[in-house]
Amino acid sequence: xxxxxTIQDIQNAKNRIDKYINQTPxxxxxxxxxxxxxxxxxxxxxxxxxxxxxxxGACNTVAWLIENNMxxxxxxxxxxxxxxxxxxxxxxxxxxxxxxYMPKNVSKVKAQATASYGANTIFCTDRITVDEQTELAxxxxxxxxxxxFNHPQVIAGQGTAVLESLNKLEDIDAIFxxxxxxxxxxxxxxxxxxxxxxxxxxxxxxxxxxxxxESLRKNSIQTLNSTPDTIADGARTLSIGELxxxxxxQLDDFFEIEEEDIIYWTxxxxxxxxxxVEPTSxxxxxxxxxxxxxxxxxxxxxxxxxGGNIDITTMNKIWRKDFLNNIPSLxx
Amino acid sequence: xxxxxTIQDIQNAKNRIDKYINQTPxxxxxxxxxxxxxxxxxxxxxxxxxxxxxxxGACNTVAWLIENNMxxxxxxxxxxxxxxxxxxxxxxxxxxxxxxYMPKNVSKVKAQATASYGANTIFCTDRITVDEQTELAxxxxxxxxxxxFNHPQVIAGQGTAVLESLNKLEDIDAIFxxxxxxxxxxxxxxxxxxxxxxxxxxxxxxxxxxxxxESLRKNSIQTLNSTPDTIADGARTLSIGELxxxxxxQLDDFFEIEEEDIIYWTxxxxxxxxxxVEPTSxxxxxxxxxxxxxxxxxxxxxxxxxGGNIDITTMNKIWRKDFLNNIPSLxx
Numbered sequence: 001x002x003x004x005x006t007i008q009d010i011q012n013a014k015n016r017i018d019k020y021i022n023q024t025p026x027x028x029x030x031x032x033x034x035x036x037x038x039x040x041x042x043x044x045x046x047x048x049x050x051x052x053x054x055x056x057g058a059c060n061t062v063a064w065l066i067e068n069n070m071x072x073x074x075x076x077x078x079x080x081x082x083x084x085x086x087x088x089x090x091x092x093x094x095x096x097x098x099x100x101y102m103p104k105n106v107s108k109v110k111a112q113a114t115a116s117y118g119a120n121t122i123f124c125t126d127r128i129t130v131d132e133q134t135e136l137a138x139x140x141x142x143x144x145x146x147x148x149f150n151h152p153q154v155i156a157g158q159g160t161a162v163l164e165s166l167n168k169l170e171d172i173d174a175i176f177x178x179x180x181x182x183x184x185x186x187x188x189x190x191x192x193x194x195x196x197x198x199x200x201x202x203x204x205x206x207x208x209x210x211x212x213x214e215s216l217r218k219n220s221i222q223t224l225n226s227t228p229d230t231i232a233d234g235a236r237t238l239s240i241g242e243l244x245x246x247x248x249x250q251l252d253d254f255f256e257i258e259e260e261d262i263i264y265w266t267x268x269x270x271x272x273x274x275x276x277v278e279p280t281s282x283x284x285x286x287x288x289x290x291x292x293x294x295x296x297x298x299x300x301x302x303x304x305x306x307g308g309n310i311d312i313t314t315m316n317k318i319w320r321k322d323f324l325n326n327i328p329s330l331x332x
Numbered sequence: 333x334x335x336x337x338t339i340q341d342i343q344n345a346k347n348r349i350d351k352y353i354n355q356t357p358x359x360x361x362x363x364x365x366x367x368x369x370x371x372x373x374x375x376x377x378x379x380x381x382x383x384x385x386x387x388x389g390a391c392n393t394v395a396w397l398i399e400n401n402m403x404x405x406x407x408x409x410x411x412x413x414x415x416x417x418x419x420x421x422x423x424x425x426x427x428x429x430x431x432x433y434m435p436k437n438v439s440k441v442k443a444q445a446t447a448s449y450g451a452n453t454i455f456c457t458d459r460i461t462v463d464e465q466t467e468l469a470x471x472x473x474x475x476x477x478x479x480x481f482n483h484p485q486v487i488a489g490q491g492t493a494v495l496e497s498l499n500k501l502e503d504i505d506a507i508f509x510x511x512x513x514x515x516x517x518x519x520x521x522x523x524x525x526x527x528x529x530x531x532x533x534x535x536x537x538x539x540x541x542x543x544x545x546e547s548l549r550k551n552s553i554q555t556l557n558s559t560p561d562t563i564a565d566g567a568r569t570l571s572i573g574e575l576x577x578x579x580x581x582q583l584d585d586f587f588e589i590e591e592e593d594i595i596y597w598t599x600x601x602x603x604x605x606x607x608x609v610e611p612t613s614x615x616x617x618x619x620x621x622x623x624x625x626x627x628x629x630x631x632x633x634x635x636x637x638x639g640g641n642i643d644i645t646t647m648n649k650i651w652r653k654d655f656l657n658n659i660p661s662l663x664x
Contacts, residue, residue: 025357031448046606109603109656116363267644271441274378274608274640308606312599312654319647324441 005152007194010159010187013060016067017157020059020093022048026165027305029272035328038292039300041172043165046275046308050089050117052082052234053161053184053306054148058090060157061146066094073142074099078134080106080127081234082307083148088119090146099137101130107311127227127238149181150241159187165302166195173198173299174291176284178306179205179212179254180235182244188304189247199302200252204287206230207256212240212248221245231317232262234280234306255287262286264323269305271324276308279318293330337484339526342491342519345392348399349489352391352425354380358497359637361604367660370624371632373504375497378607378640382449384566385493385516385638386418386480392489393478394422404428405474410466412438413566414639415480420451422478431469433462439643459559459570481513482573491519497634498527505530505631506623508616510638511537511544511586512567514576520636521579531634532584536619538562539588544572544580553577563649564594566612566638587619594618596655601637603656608640611650625662 027042049055065071075098077087084100091098100114104123115121124130138145147154161184162175175192177184185203192199205212209228215221223239230236240248248254265282269275284303292299310318359374381387397403407430409419416432423430432446436455447453456462470477479486493516494507507524509516517535524531537544541560547553555571562568572580580586597614601607616635624631642650 051606109654112657112659270608274383276602276606276608312651312656315651316648319644319651322441322644324644325444327444 003152005155005186005190007190009152009156010163010191013056013153013156014160014163016063017056017059017160020049021055023164024048026168027273027275032272032328036289036292036330038295038298040288041165041169041300041302042273043161043302043304044275045161045304045306046277046281048307050082050085051307051309052086053158053304054082054086055089056160057154057157057183058083058086058146059093060160061151061153062090062094062096064153065144070144072096072144074140075144075146076101076134076137077146077148078130079148080110082309084110084114084119085117087146088114088117092118101134101137103127103130107313109311110309148237149183150243152243155183155186155243157187158184159191161304162188162191162302163195166191169302171300172196172302174200174202174301176202176204176288176301177304178232178235178280178283179203179248180280181237182212182240182248184304184306185251186244186247189250202253202255202287202291203248203251204255204257204284205235206232206262206283207258209235210256211238213254213256215240215245216248216254231259231314232280232283233314234278235283253287253291255290257283257286263318263321266318267323268328275305276310277305278307278310279314281306281308289328289330335484337487337518337522339522341484341488342495342523345388345485345488346492346495348395349388349391349492352381353387355496356380358500359605359607364604364660368621368624368662370627370630372620373497373501373632373634374605375493375634375636376607377493377636377638378609378613380639382414382417382421383639383641384414384418385490385636386414387421388492389486389489389515390415390418390422390478391425392492393483393485394426394428396485397476398426402476404476406431406472407476407478408433408466408469409478409480410462411480412442414641416442416446416451417449419478420446420449424450433466433469435459435462439645441643442641480569481515482575484575487515487518487575489519490516491523493636494520494523494634495527498523501634503632504528504634506532506534506633507636508534508536508620508633509636510564510567510612510615511535511580512612513569514544514572514580516636516638517583518576518579521582534585534587534619534623535580535583536587536589536616537567538564538594538615539590541567542588543570545586545588547572547577548580548586563591563646564612564615565646566610567615585619585623587622589615589618595650595653598650599655600660607637608642609637610639610642611646613638613640621660621662
């Protein structure tokens with residue numbers, strides 16, 4: 001029923017956004033590769049505009065609207081995180097006003113960042129009100145709602161991160177990315193299937209926010225009742241979307257990650273790569289380690305470091321306990 | 333009396349080490365430039381081998397020894413920090429054994445990192461014993477001591493960071509670097525005077541460890557009695573050296589930095605640049621801000637991010653209080 005998103009859609013997205021976004025570097029750690037005995041490449045989207053891959057999807061959607069003579073007077077969105085900043089940044093880039101609806105308990109630094117990209121920030125009592133208000137605002141004439149993941153052009157934009165990577169890296173055995181609403185994973189899957197059919201595509205979400213895993217198990221979209229308690233704030237979405245669900249079903253594997261393991265890899269990735277890695281981005285490493293421990297030959301894998309935005313509360317949670325004493329290995 | 337280090341020495345160092353070290357990127361933050369109204373370029377030595385510029389001086393010294401038929405059987409050094417890792421790494425690179433003397437209270441992650449580069453690590457009761465033991469070991473036949481800063485080839489190696497930067501960046505009005513023992517600043521000064529005479533070269537050290545500032549004021553080397561209490565662990569050296577003192581005297585300005593200001597910029601640089609910035613590396617930004625606030629026209633400046641190695645105790649000190657609520661500006 002829904003029109004499938006194709007590799008051409010993602011190539012078109014790349015052509016649309018290339019001059020606005022950063023071609024982020026691919027990083028690696030000799031030490032980590034030595035310890036694990038495999039080759040791991042990290043697409044560092046923490047160096048993307050607004051500090052996260054979300055800039056890709058937002059930029060593509062706005063540019064696509066303009067290309068199709070649908071330039072709105074106002075863009076709205078509902079997010080407290082990286083998508084909010086991305087929509088604010090992308091709208092501003094094309095001279096369009098934006099209003100971002102956020103829960104009132106959003107961290108000051110995130111609200112400030114969104115406002116600094118020129119958005120009007122509107123604070124609501126809770127996440128449910130945020131969603132209601134956004135839907136209401138989106139009904140106004142000339143207003144366009146850019147949702148965080150369940151939109152073909154958002155997914156196509158997010159797919160460009162892996163597209164860029166596979167243009168540079170050959171012979172990748174598996175691609176790992178975190179799962180919030182599933183936009184990044186959906187885009188990555190479409191690219192991988194077309195460009196590198198042998199690459200497995202594997203997702204990871206917090207065990208404490210495992211609506212995607214539950215949805216895959218029950219073969220219908222499951223929704224969390226309330227904001228889940230996980231340090232991976234980019235994966236606190238209450239449910240995946242109808243569109244992303246179709247792609248998530250095609251993943252080769254999916255892992256549910258414990259909080260302590262997320263923190264372990266957040267410490268280690270920032271220590272080894274010397275970049276700011278948000279917990280959501282470190283999560284796939286737990287899946288990487290589990291997946292690699294089952295492999296019989298040396299593998300080359302790609303991990304998308306989705307972003308590098310961390311508020312001080314999260315920073316303190318990350319560094320509460322010292323995991324750097326315990327060197328990564330494949331032995332359990 | 334001492335033979336001056338020349339730009340040719342630094343060019344030779346670059347030729348010697350280029351194939352072993354990383355050509356680190358130059359980063360910038362659009363937001364920061366917008367807020368301060370100037371252009372700031374950051375040479376990101378956190379992406380250097382061992383995570384700090386120290387790899388340059390150690391690598392150059394070992395390569396220079398070999399080039400001059402003085403290849404030692406054993407390299408020794410006294411350090412608890414980045415220089416220890418650098419000497420361990422550089423010796424190992426050329427198949428030479430190394431012994432690193434460290435105070436026994438060194439953080440486990442730092443000792444572990446040094447050992448992981450193949451060094452023999454020896455723990456002493458305190459910093460003074462560390463120095464005595466190193467001096468004693470260095471008297472053995474076939475043993476060579478690579479000191480952390482007071483050595484022409486160490487200084488020449490450190491100078492290559494700014495040499496690389498000035499090969500890429502034109503029209504730089506000022507260069508800022510942190511001061512521990514003064515090796516990085518000395519090398520930077522020699523390069524700047526030769527390649528970009530209009531560039532001011534400016535140092536910064538913690539007010540709590542201001543032996544260099546005191547030495548400059550009294551025109552003789554002053555030594556701290558005990559390890560100073562500063563979060564900038566790369567600047568805890570008790571005194572500068574005779575060699576570096578001669579170059580530090582030629583600096584255009586020198587700033588003593590308060591602890592809270594160091595932490596403020598550690599938070600902001602890692603937030604804006606998305607890289608791991610150790611407190612020592614953030615320190616020059618306080619000097620940058622003060623220097624810029626006196627300028628009447630738009631300036632282009634270079635800041636050397638000296639390294640990105642941070643242990644968990646320091647990490648917790650950095651993120652205790654939230655400074656990200658307070659956006660950088662030149663207004664006081």
